[in-house]
Amino acid sequence: MGLISMAEADRVKKAGPRSTGRPTIRDVSQLAGVSRMTVSRAISDPELVLPATREKVAKAIAALGYVPDRTAGSLSSRKTGFIALMLPTLTNANFAAVAHGLTEALRDANFHLLIAYTEYDMVEEERQLRNLLARRPEAIVMTGATHSPAASKLLLAADVPIIEIADLPSRPIGHVIGFSNHEVGRTAARYLIDKGHTRIGAIGGTVEGEVRDHRGEERMRGFEDELRLAGLSADAVLRYGEAPLSYDHGAAAIGRLLEKSPDCQAVFAVSDLSAVGAMMQCQRMGVSIPDQLSLIGFGDFEIGRIVNPPLTTIHVDFNELGRRTGATLLALLGEDGNARPGRVDVGLSVVERESVRKA
Amino acid sequence: MGLISMAEADRVKKAGPRSTGRPTIRDVSQLAGVSRMTVSRAISDPELVLPATREKVAKAIAALGYVPDRTAGSLSSRKTGFIALMLPTLTNANFAAVAHGLTEALRDANFHLLIAYTEYDMVEEERQLRNLLARRPEAIVMTGATHSPAASKLLLAADVPIIEIADLPSRPIGHVIGFSNHEVGRTAARYLIDKGHTRIGAIGGTVEGEVRDHRGEERMRGFEDELRLAGLSADAVLRYGEAPLSYDHGAAAIGRLLEKSPDCQAVFAVSDLSAVGAMMQCQRMGVSIPDQLSLIGFGDFEIGRIVNPPLTTIHVDFNELGRRTGATLLALLGEDGNARPGRVDVGLSVVERESVRKA
DNA sequence: AACAATTATGGGACCGATATCATCGAAAAG
DNA sequence: CTTTTCGATGATATCGGTCCCATAATTGTT
Structure with missing residues (x-):
């Protein structure tokens, strides 16, 4: 016969x-x-193929050790299966939890996360974003509300769903799933005031120069605003050191703070890590918590539950945040691709433990 | 003219x-x-293009907001620019540090890391690996030495450089950059023995059933081996709970251990996080460290420096490990693509602080 | 029984880049 | 002044899948 079949x-x-x-x-x-x-169909849409055929294909795949090339598939279908995630750093349990939760949520849908760290640097953010965009992610998840104009432009031009998380920007680019960092600060201040403190301080990052951790700075501002509203002085609010803030920061900062304002009764730390560092430093200095100094942190890190006394802190459900983000992503990439941007506030709560003096 | 130029x-x-x-x-x-x-050349090999032409191209790129599609580029050049990294979990500062260091090292070479978490689960590891392989990574970095046979087969068939890190497998698949977890355990035991302890215990994961954290288990074994070598009893070596181990694990485990072996003088925790949890629990129980109980951990996590007393621990330079891995990767993907597999032991050291009684 | 609808599979173009070889003019060599 | 070399650029095939439409085989409809 003259016909030559495809096979x-x-x-x-x-x-x-x-x-x-x-x-x-x-x-x-x-x-x-x-x-x-x-x-191709036997792999990605098996019910379109006769069981017998499916079987033959499966055997051939196993015999050859064939692993499909998603690069080629992505190019052809214009679906890369990538989600871009931009974080300040991975060296932070809460951000790591977000990445973790997201991975979890996307695993079964066979998506891969492309993670980039900005190190709290806006120039770096733009560079990273450009590199990420070259991978044609199907959605972009950004942490923090403040981007450079160039970054915002890139984001807009990318023409994919954008989700901003861990903040509640006033002029969002796309979907928002977060909480108000300003409100975190205010809540901390109100809590300390309610417990009867009047000489109240705070420790957070950035002395002078550019702000790197905008979300942390927002918490500081909220704290100050609430103090002023209550007619209290914000003199003991100390900005010191640069993000990322960790234990050492708290230890150093609390020393400086107590030197400057020895009569301080209560302190808010913008991060639990700082708070724990401060607590340990107080132990070493013989300052008793909460008898001589009340301490409240933010983030509800595991370590805070373990130290003595257990740390009172402000909790945000980052797990929930990660899961919500994953679910939103899946919805966005599934049917309603152009659902109008939503705004979810996952809220916050005070976790009362024993590092704050009882009223 | 009849000719139609390409443009x-x-x-x-x-x-x-x-x-x-x-x-x-x-x-x-x-x-x-x-x-x-x-x-294409103006972008990826500018010196091959006349400056004037380069300029024209740059203008056009800017005007259009063009971002190259690396998916297409990857397919054509058969270089994806992906490095696969398989970790037990990201929720561990040391692993996060490895990821961080690697990202850093690969950034300028314009590589992207594809991270997968196994959650200390070997079935999951294989599934993840298969997904990763579909992205055609140019190299694969694996944590831990123990893989399922199927995973090993996949790895071999992938025909790309493989680097196993954070362990020193006896039958490695490819390059090795790590340290001996067995030696970590032995060193910890020797250290405690040298300080004059004779009733020595340890806390780590896995009661019965399958071992999830093989590296942790290796440390436990090394510890036991050294005890036996010294003619000491390994009765107070407690396996409890499942990886990933954290603060809570240590708090719970130390309680059980001291209940079972009240005369225990010194304890090794397979992770600093467990060690810190144990320390805090001891504070609560009124057990003084190091007077009543000596404590040594592993990993040299930041928190260990901060607690009171500062935690004696075994340090492995995970930063160095990440950097070495990055450098090896770059070499492998650069010129000597088929350098014969190397084996690097980054070693370990005891960081003497104050949680162990002085001899 | 004739025709429409449905199911299973195949053929070929196409996704957006780069590898490779060809071309062409200018500079260098003889 | 011719020949060779080199530098800059162009034309085309190709990477390995999937989209889209065509076709053949099967089932359902009246």
Whole structure:
């Protein structure tokens, strides 16, 4: 017969000069005696293929050790299966938890997370974003509300869903799933005031120069605003050191603060890590918590539950935040691709433990 | 004239039916009046292009807001620019540090890290690996030495450089950059013995059933081996709870251990996090460290420096490990692609602080 | 029994870049 | 002044999948 079937044609076809040598879908189709399309369907849409055919294909795949090339698939289908996630740093349990939760949520949908760290640096953020965009992510998750104009422009031009998390920006670019950092500060201040304190301080990052951790700074501002509202002095609010803030920061900062304002009765730390560092430093200085000094933190890190006394803190459900983000992503990438941008406030709560004097 | 230049041909060419609408290299080439190849070169190999031409291309790129599509580039060049990194979890400062260090090292070479978490689960590891392989990473970094046979087979078939880190496997698959977890345990035991302790215990994960954290288990074994070598009893070595181990684990485990072996003088915790949890629990129980109980941990986590007393621990330079891995990767993906597998032991050291009684 | 609808599969173009080889003019060599 | 070399650029095939439409086989409809 003069007709040459597709399978026949493929059987003749050799791998081209630029091939890698790894088995391709063509090799599978030849071995199984079906067309490439059938192999493709057997993999990604099995119910479209007859069980018997499916079986043949499965055998060929196993025999060859074939692993599909998603690079090629992405190019053709214009679906990369990538979600870009931009974080200040991974070296922070809460951000790591977000990444973790997101990965979890996206795992079954066969998405991959592309993570970039900005190190609290806006120039770096733009560079990273450009690199990320080259991978054609199907959605972008950004942490923190403040971006450079250039970054915002890139984001807009990307023409994919954008989710801003861990903040409640006033002029959001896309979807928002977060909480108010300003409100965190205010809540901390109100709590300390309610417990009867009047000489109240705070420790957070950035002395002078550019602000790196805008979310932390927002918490400081909220704290100051609430103090002023209550007619209290914000003199003992100390900005010191640069993000990322950790234990050492708290230890150093509390020393400076108590030197400057020895009569301080209560302190808010913009991060639990700082708070724990401060607590340990107080132990060393013989300052008793909460008898001589009340301490409240933010983030509800695991370590805060463990120290003595257990740390009172402001809790935000980062797990929930990660899960909500994952669910939103899945919805956005599924049917309602252009649902109008939503705004979710996951809220916050005070976790009362024993590092604050009882009223 | 009858000739139609390439630029002319492109000027005529419209975007095909499957195009995304985002500007492509063709759009840039048309606007700049050069061929696509010239645009490609202007971007990735500028010195091959005349400055004047380069300029034209740069203008066109800026005007269109063109961002190259690395998916297409990857397919064509068979270089994806991906490095796969498989970790037990990201929720561990040391692993996060490795990821961080690696990202840093690869940033300028324009590589992206594809991170997968196994959650200390070998079935999950295989599934993740398969997904990762579909992205055609140019190298694979694996944590921990124990893989399922299927995973090992996949790894071998992938035909890319493989680096196993954070362990020193006896039968490695590829390059190794790590340290001996067994030796960590032995060193801890020797240290406690040298300080004059004779009733020595340890806390780590896994009661019965399958071992999840093989590296942690290796440390426990090394510890036991050294005790036996010294003719001491390993009765107070307690396995309890499942990886990932954190503060709570230590708090719970130390309680059980002291209940079972009240005369225990010294304890090794397979993780600093457990150690700190144990320390805080001891504070609560009125057990003084190091007077009544000596404590040594592993990992040299930041929190260990901050607590009172500061925690004696075994340090491994995970930063160095990450950097070494990055450097090896760059070398492997640069010139000597098939350098014979190397084996680097980054070693370990005891960080003497104050949680162990002085001899 | 004739025709429409449905199911299973195949053929070929296409996604957006780069590898590779060809071309062409200018500079260097003889 | 011719020949060779080199530098800049262009034309085309190709990477490995999937989209889209065509076709053949099967089932359902009246």
